[in-house]
Amino acid sequence: MTITESILTVLTVVFGTMLTRFLPFLIFSKIKTPPYITYLGTVLPYAVIGLLIVYCLKDSAYSSLHSLPEGIAILFIVLLHTWKKSTLLSIGGGTIFYMFLVQVIFR
Incomplete structure (x- = not known):
């Protein structure tokens, strides 16, 4: 992988992890x-x-x-x-x- 592909892969994994961690709090904070x-x-x-x-x-x-x-x-x-x-x-x-x-x- 090139440097750009590596950075995009890491950013995608970070985004996916943050989404699955924070989404329940965002959903259940309103209800x-x-x-x-x-x-x-x-x-x-x-x-x-x-x-x-x-x-x-x-x-x-x-x-x-x-x-x-x-x-x-x-x-x-x-x-x-x-x-x-x-x-x-x-x-x-x-x-x-x-x-x-x-x-x-x-x-």
Whole structure:
């Protein structure tokens, strides 16, 4: 791609991303938010986290020691979240702890 094509591609992607992010706010700022949309806003974050957990653990072999770092990291995340009640800390701390386990302890 030429420089012009690259710039146009990036601008198109930026415009598409901004449109999909801002359009719901523009639509629902003028009218009352439907109850179904409010309901989805309360249940979807938990569903997405559950889906991510299932997706991340789908290929783990639980009958071998290769899944030990995942198990230890999950236990760490549950304990950390129970203690601090911070989603961001749980996600970041769990990721850092898992990477430490995989790259240092379980080589």
